[in-house]
Amino acid sequence: MTISESLLISVFGLAIVFVVLIALCLFIMLQSRIIGAFRLKKKEAPQKKTEQSASVEKKDAAISAGQLKLFDVDEKTAAIIMAIVSHVSKTPLSELQFKSIKALD
Amino acid sequence: MTISESLLISVFGLAIVFVVLIALCLFIMLQSRIIGAFRLKKKEAPQKKTEQSASVEKKDAAISAGQLKLFDVDEKTAAIIMAIVSHVSKTPLSELQFKSIKALD
Amino acid sequence: MTISESLLISVFGLAIVFVVLIALCLFIMLQSRIIGAFRLKKKEAPQKKTEQSASVEKKDAAISAGQLKLFDVDEKTAAIIMAIVSHVSKTPLSELQFKSIKALD
Amino acid sequence: MQYSFIDTLVKIWEMSGFSYISWQQLLMIGISGVLIYLAIVKGFEPLLLLPIAFGMLLTNLPLADLMVEEVPGSGQPGGLLSYLYLGVKKGIYPSLIFMGIGAMTDFGPLIARPTSLFLGAAAQFGIYVAFTIARALNFTPQEAASIGIIGGADGPTAIYLTAKLADHLLPAIAIAAYSYMALIPMIQPPLMRLLTTKKERETKMEQLREVSKLEKILFPIVVTILCVLLLPSVAPLIGMLMLGNLFRESGVVERLSDTAQNALINIVTIFLGVTVGATAKAETFLRLETLMIIGLGLLAFSFSTVGGLLFGKLMYWLSGGKVNPLIGSAGVSAVPMAARVSQVEGQKANPSNFLLMHAMGPNVAGVIGSAVAAGFLLAVFGQ
């Protein structure tokens, strides 16, 4: 195999990656279009709910570490909660990052 | 192997299942009788305790999902508890079923 | 192999265990000495902090069971905490030993 | 220079699966899609059907060759799934799954009322009905036995026996077994109402006695000794089931019990599911046989239900109306679905009726019953 053949294989190799991923892209677009058409009617009513839950969902996403924020909760309760979480999850408090603790009333 | 032989094997097969399970049944009965005889004397005193704990034990049974009931606890505290349990157990609140939350005082 | 040879092998075997472990001992001592020399300067300032955290660290040590103590927390809150820990950790309350529950304010 | 872009695209096309795929494979991919739908949307035993369906999908994509076995001495490795499949072929996975099930199972209700075991035996009736009919339809004895075991309503047992006797039928039998287990709430109620009177269904049963820890610990040991002595070929299934249960009841090896019913059973379930699914290649799966197996499987389930119910009626009669015959159908196993069906039907007839705990006895007895039946068939038809 000469160098020019290597080059050609490289070009073809990159082309194939593009071919496969473009095919995927087209397929996903098509699929989204179809599903979107179906969902259009149902979407209007429960719109509000999804917006509200959006912030909640983000927290669940992926490999996020346990993070909370503090709203409408006195510090003592928050401290207790953090102690419990630390104890139950066997993580030293120093290693836990609490972003928010919020009362749900 | 003819059909009638197949039939016979079937009859014998079912018979064996019965033989084995009847043997087990007899053995368990015998064993329970023996153990029961031994336990008879000890049983009178701590009877009351076992009745009380019966309801508790049922909750632990088998693959029951986490379920609690709510007694004598203000809603805010309950909400906090649920949030913690949800967070610590990595289960979205929507998927947790709390049957009762009870203050133990 | 005669008995006296067995005896010799035994003596040599024990000697080797000693040789290896003495070598280890010397190496660890040497290493501690070197590291100690490096750390000497840094040690004076944060001394106080390490003393404080000593009691905390002991709790984390090894395979200790979950144990807490009770300070400045009303009993109801403590009971709730214990119920949660029991529920989340799937351990019957009777099997959990709480040494202390302390408010962190 | 003999390369050109068009040539290469053609080559890629020729090397791709698109130029090899057959309508049979497309059909299989469609079937796997249906199974994924049933698993996710309908909740049909998803823990196994989902991996099975995905394995079926993978194996029917041409040229992927995930199940190609390594040729010894060739130096070239086999397909990924061919290695994971070894645990099925050697009968290891079903036994390990049984260990996990044992660690999850409370045999208390069975110990409290050991006569439940009769129902667990009677509800294996369908195994032998299906076996006999399969023989009449010219299946080999080994095939007929594997088809019959679908009536045991117990996935790992069915896979264990089929892998040993007729592994070419493995995907059809596994899929039938798990699908019908999921369909229990549809299959059983009509038969239950047909075969029992309203008065029988209304029967309220006495509360079960408390079972001591000692009895629960002795149970797995005694069952192992008795069953394996009576039928040595059940040792891998019953032995592991009872080992798991001993872990659970002993109370001193919490960590082993926990691992047996979580990490270990999950790992094995993934490997077993995907590889069993991957045996469903179009050329072996798309046969009349498969349809016949699906039909015979339904028959087996139905007759097992009937067997359990009729014996339940017998016990109702013998006990002077103390035993609700509805708990008989739970003897098919399909833990805990079948017991829940008994509960639901009982409550329909009499709202103050709580049969769940009473049905758990026959339910777990059915697991032992089908393992014993499998042991018998293995002893008779194994090499």
Next chain:
Amino acid sequence: MQYSFIDTLVKIWEMSGFSYISWQQLLMIGISGVLIYLAIVKGFEPLLLLPIAFGMLLTNLPLADLMVEEVPGSGQPGGLLSYLYLGVKKGIYPSLIFMGIGAMTDFGPLIARPTSLFLGAAAQFGIYVAFTIARALNFTPQEAASIGIIGGADGPTAIYLTAKLADHLLPAIAIAAYSYMALIPMIQPPLMRLLTTKKERETKMEQLREVSKLEKILFPIVVTILCVLLLPSVAPLIGMLMLGNLFRESGVVERLSDTAQNALINIVTIFLGVTVGATAKAETFLRLETLMIIGLGLLAFSFSTVGGLLFGKLMYWLSGGKVNPLIGSAGVSAVPMAARVSQVEGQKANPSNFLLMHAMGPNVAGVIGSAVAAGFLLAVFGQ
């Protein structure tokens, strides 16, 4: 009696590693020490570098023979690590790790903006650059392909391909791949600033649309079918990646998903890391080749980054300034490090810029992209 204490000490010395150790082995032990330092103190992908470094340490202690293969029929067992290495050799571990990664990955951002896939393709550019140069440097095609795949910025893929094509280069390639992945925050920013204008970097992107559960469930199935049909040799990697993702998104097999991304992936990671490290014996590792691989690896990473960025600029231009080209570099994979680098650089240019979610799309597309590239190289250069 021919035993004496001095004699024995001499014998022990002669039997010990001290009398056999070479300076090359000492150097290797030193290198393993450096890797342990990088893993623990610098936090260089410790989950793999730490086991790899320890395996490298073990294998270079003379006479320990942990990688000696069992001679079939000899009755004498092989070295401990030789058994654990089978999972690398047969390509099982990388696929199982991919299953775990699939169960951990949210393809939502990719589905919301499927054009991210272009960036995931473009950022495989470095693979082919490094391949071509490696060929020019007289590496065999198999070796060159394995070296090139470092540019895929994806550890399991690199190990999978190298184990199949050129396993003598395994430790060098694995170490290079994981080290450069850890060095992404140092390698990419200069290139990012060099190739983009301030105005481009300031571009704020529209919020991604919500992706429905249905789309997320269909995604792994569709990707599997399309990719495996187009390039059958990617089946073990893409198939397992998508199986794990289907576990995750289906929502009905929580326990399988949990085990795939915890117990199973961890066990496999330990075995893979230690045994890959243990292939780094002094005599095969301390060669000019290794240095060249390390150099070519950096080149591959850089050119992949460049490829992604340039295509990002193209998309910026085509979209009329709606796409921030900084998300292009995330297409190399190295999940989630590369996406975080895009976020950081974007915020430096414009503090109100939040690119993380937008960069996750190309980021996970890069995983698929490098698996496809590996499939191509395997199809062309595999036996």
Next chain:
Amino acid sequence: MQYSFIDTLVKIWEMSGFSYISWQQLLMIGISGVLIYLAIVKGFEPLLLLPIAFGMLLTNLPLADLMVEEVPGSGQPGGLLSYLYLGVKKGIYPSLIFMGIGAMTDFGPLIARPTSLFLGAAAQFGIYVAFTIARALNFTPQEAASIGIIGGADGPTAIYLTAKLADHLLPAIAIAAYSYMALIPMIQPPLMRLLTTKKERETKMEQLREVSKLEKILFPIVVTILCVLLLPSVAPLIGMLMLGNLFRESGVVERLSDTAQNALINIVTIFLGVTVGATAKAETFLRLETLMIIGLGLLAFSFSTVGGLLFGKLMYWLSGGKVNPLIGSAGVSAVPMAARVSQVEGQKANPSNFLLMHAMGPNVAGVIGSAVAAGFLLAVFGQ
């Protein structure tokens, strides 16, 4: 038609284990019952004794054949446990268990007072005493070495060595090792009181210095290098022990450490326990040898304790009364039981005495000590 119900019952009886069972097998089943009792009721190291006892039960039920090895090329699979046993035979399980133990062990007290290592060496004395006596009793050198290692008071090490040198003695040695480890609180105190004066036992020891994280991280690396260089044959045990410890102390691979000390060690413990127990077939276990092994095991434990105590007295004397000789007996290993015994006895002599942390040093040193002893015996007597 030649079938009849009576005939079949007779046949079933003949095919059942009942017609084959021997009194020896019944005796073995009884012994396994005793072991289960000891494990559950008396709490004798149940994590291993319970699986061992159950394996022993299974293997002595006639015709179950769970340990029959697959005949290569026969196409017929072997017994279930024969596959799981491969991990014992090849020495894989004990090493993996050691990795888990390493991840659970804090070597801090040992690093704080490295002279503990002398006690960990002295308390291997019993290994060689038992070896010499076993040789005198005409055991082969390999058998004698395996018997001696019981005195190491360390289960995985004993199983590792015995599987390599004399696997026919595996069950007896494993059972003896774990039973005596559980009996430490009965075996050691009389010897401790016999060999030490009240004044010695009352000795209070200085608090241990704090050990830095750096020292804890360097420790497993240094130990590995030194031990494996000095005695290459200890590599699988010490190497894996220290890898686990490095996972623990590095603090950057929490998930690997967690899996090593939970899912992985538990899975391996189950497989190891059941299969080691399953080697205890009546015909090989019910011999005079077994009784001799049990006797020699007790001897080995006792002399190891004595060795540790006497060296403890020497250190008491050399240190001018600063070292409490009671911590010497903890050098046998049997972590953490032996250290607790030292604590209890110390407190009996002087209620304000807290020896636990001081005894942990020799205790973990004993693990290294017995691994080194095993390495020596393997180097001398292995093939």
